Amino acid sequence: MKIGIIGAGNIGSALAGHFRKLQHTVLIANSRGPETLSQVERATGAVPVAISDAAKRVDLLVIAIPMKSVPLLPKDLLSELPPSSPIIDTGNYYPLRDGVIPEIERGVIESEWTSLVLGRRVVKAFNNIVADSLLHKGLPKGSKGRIALPVSGDDIKSKQMVTALLDRVGFDAVDAGPLSESWRYQPGTPAYCPDPTIEQLRKLLQRAKRDKAPGNRDQAAKIMAKLPPGFPPQELVRVARLSAGLDIFKPRNWIAALHLGLAALRA
Ligand SMILES: NC(=O)c1ccc[n+]([C@@H]2O[C@H](COP(=O)([O-])OP(=O)(O)OC[C@H]3O[C@@H](n4cnc5c(N)ncnc54)[C@H](OP(=O)(O)O)[C@@H]3O)[C@@H](O)[C@H]2O)c1
Numbered sequence: 494m495k496i497g498i499i500g501a502g503n504i505g506s507a508l509a510g511h512f513r514k515l516q517h518t519v520l521i522a523n524s525r526g527p528e529t530l531s532q533v534e535r536a537t538g539a540v541p542v543a544i545s546d547a548a549k550r551v552d553l554l555v556i557a558i559p560m561k562s563v564p565l566l567p568k569d570l571l572s573e574l575p576p577s578s579p580i581i582d583t584g585n586y587y588p589l590r591d592g593v594i595p596e597i598e599r600g601v602i603e604s605e606w607t608s609l610v611l612g613r614r615v616v617k618a619f620n621n622i623v624a625d626s627l628l629h630k631g632l633p634k635g636s637k638g639r640i641a642l643p644v645s646g647d648d649i650k651s652k653q654m655v656t657a658l659l660d661r662v663g664f665d666a667v668d669a670g671p672l673s674e675s676w677r678y679q680p681g682t683p684a685y686c687p688d689p690t691i692e693q694l695r696k697l698l699q700r701a702k703r704d705k706a707p708g709n710r711d712q713a714a715k716i717m718a719k720l721p722p723g724f725p726p727q728e729l730v731r732v733a734r735l736s737a738g739l740d741i742f743k744p745r746n747w748i749a750a751l752h753l754g755l756a757a758l759r760a
Contacts, residue, residue, distance in 0.1 A: 494512075494517045494518070494551075494552040494553055495517070495518045495520070495550070495551045495552050496512050496517050496518065496519050496520070496551055496552065496553045496554075496555065497519075497520045497521075497522070497542075497547040497548050497549075497551040497553070497554045497555070498512075498519060498520070498521045498522070498539065498547065498554075498555045498557060499521075499522050499523075499544060499547050499548070499554070499555065499556050499557065499558060499566070499570075500522075500523065500555075500556065500557030500558035500583075501521050501522070501523045501530055501533045501541075502523075502557065502558075503624035504557040504583050504619060504624055504627065505521060505523075505555065505557035505558075506521070506533050506536065506537055506539075507624050507627045507628040508555055508557065508583075508619065508627070508662075509521050509533065509537040509538075509539035510536065510537040510538075510539075510628070511627075511631070511662045511663075512539075512662075513537055513538040513539060515661055515662070518540070519537070519538070519539035519540065520539065520540050520541075520542045520546065520547050520551065521533060521534075521537070521539040521540065521541055521542065521547070522541070522542050522543060522544040522546070522547035523544070524544065524558075524562070524565075526543060527541035527542055527543055528541075529541075544566070544567060544570070545567055545569075545570070547570075548570050548571055548573065548574045549573040549574070550573055550574075550575065551574065551578060552575075552578050553578055553579055553580075553581065553654065553655075553658070554571075554574055554578060554579070554580045554581070555580075555581045555583065555619075556580060556581065556582050556583065556584065556607070556611075556615070557583045557584075557619075558584070559584070559590060559591055560584045560585070560586050560587075560591045560594065560603065560606075560607065561590070561591035561592055561594075563584065563607050563610050563611070564610050566611070570611075571611060571612070571613055574613075577650070579614075579615075579616050579646075579648070579650075579651035579652075579654055579655060580611065580613055580614070580615045580616065581615070581616050581617075581618050581619065581655060582604045582607045582608070582615040582616070582617050582618075582620070583618065583619045583620045584603065584604070584607055584620060585603065585620050585679065585680050586603045586606075586679070586680070587680065587710065587714050588711065588714075589711070589714045589715070589718060590714070594606065596609075602672065602673060602675055602676050602679075603617075603675070603676075603679055604617040604620075604645075604672050604675050605672055605673065605675075608672065614646065614647055614648050614651065614672075615646065615672070616644060616645070616646035616648070616651050616652055616655045616672075617643075617644070617645050617646065617669075617672060617675040617678075618642060618643070618644045618645075618655050618659065618666075619642065620678070620679075621642065621643065621678040621679075621684055621685045621686055622640065622642055622664075622686060622688065623686050623726050623729060623730060624726070625726035625727060625730075626640065626686075626688050626726070626727075626730060630663075630688065631662055631663015631664055632663050632664075633663070634660060634665075638690060639663075639664065639665050639690065639691070640663075640664050640665070640688045640689065640690070641664060641665035641666065641667050641689060641690055641691035641693075641694040642659055642664050642665070642666060642667070642694075643666070643667050643668075643669035643675075643677070643678045643684065643694065643698060644656050644659065644666050644667070644668060644669060645668075645669040645670055645671060645672050645674055645675040646671070646672050647671050647672050652668065656668070665690075665691045665694075667691060667694050667695055667698065669698055676701070676703050676706065677698045677701040678698065678701070679706055679710075680706065680709075680710035680713070680714075681705065681706030681707060681708065681709035681710030681711075681713065682697075682701040682702075682706050682709075683697040683700050683701060683736070683737040683738065684697040684698050684701060684737070685733065686729070686730060686733040687730065687733040687734040687736070687737040687739055688730050688733075688734070689734075689737070689739065693737075693739060697737055700738075716753065716757045717729075719756070719757040719760035720753070720756050720757060720760070721756060721760070724753075724756055728749040728752055728753060729749075729753070731743075731745065731746040731749035731750070732746070732749050732750050732753050734746055735747070735749075735750055
């Protein structure tokens with residue numbers, strides 16, 4: 494496939510590397526121009542392009558940018574994106590980072606908002622795994638403990654394509670239903686970033702409480718903002734697992750929670 498990725502940060506470059514390993518052609522863009530992406534090119538093998546070229550006649554487009562940047566994308570960005578090419582939205586709404594987006598505050602589901610802004614359907618995927626796990630923790634199909642990720646969207650064919658891609662990248666997929674159900678793995682829900690197996694993920698999606706998620710998200714974001722730059726991402730996954738009620742008898746996870754608390758206190 495020819496895959497375009499908009500956003501060359503943690504998630505965009507992790508996906509670029511995976512897709513290149515699968516022999517896909519990958520075009521990658523940021524807001525500052527292809528000349529700023531030589532490091533990403535060297536690390537992943539993706540081809541840096543101007544943002545206006547990232548979505549031209551590609552088979553799949555990935556949007557991996559902060560949500561506040563979605564309305565800033567060029568208005569004609571999708572004019573040459575074939576109607577059959579899915580768009581994956583990896584985005585998450587953090588008011589601390591993105592500022593207040595009134596529609597989302599009023600209850601519009603995050604990826605439905607992105608879809609409205611773009612004027613195209615999107616498939617929500619890869620938003621609830623930390624970049625470090627996405628980069629390093631994929632496993633072959635059938636492996637014990639393989640991480641599962643939810644996929645939601647309103648177009649069955651697009652979801653099938655994304656599900657197959659996820660599998661090749663190293664993750665099981667759970668069909669989380671239409672995009673309107675994707676709140677079940679937005680920030681602040683139990684399914685957000687605990688690296689669950691497929692059985693665990695199915696239960697976590699069912700346990701999500703929509704009214705509780707924004708409060709949980711904001712509390713977590715305040716703590717995250719206090720962490721020192723190199724705080725180990727896998728410690729965050731351990732704490733996410735504890736918060737989701739997974740591995741509560743593993744001392745290592747409680748130690749991670751202690752590290753997190755101490756790091757936040759020291760800040
Ligand atoms: N980090 C994670 O572990 C993680 C996990 C799952 C999902 N997510 C979500 O995925 C999205 C991306 O996260 P990230 O961590 O990859 O972010 P990041 O590391 O901050 O990278 C963001 C990328 O988006 C680009 N960008 C920003 N505004 C743009 C615009 N208007 N046009 C084109 N490119 C633009 C940036 O390029 P410039 O520097 O040129 O602006 C940068 O390459 C966010 O919504 C995040 O919440 C993150």
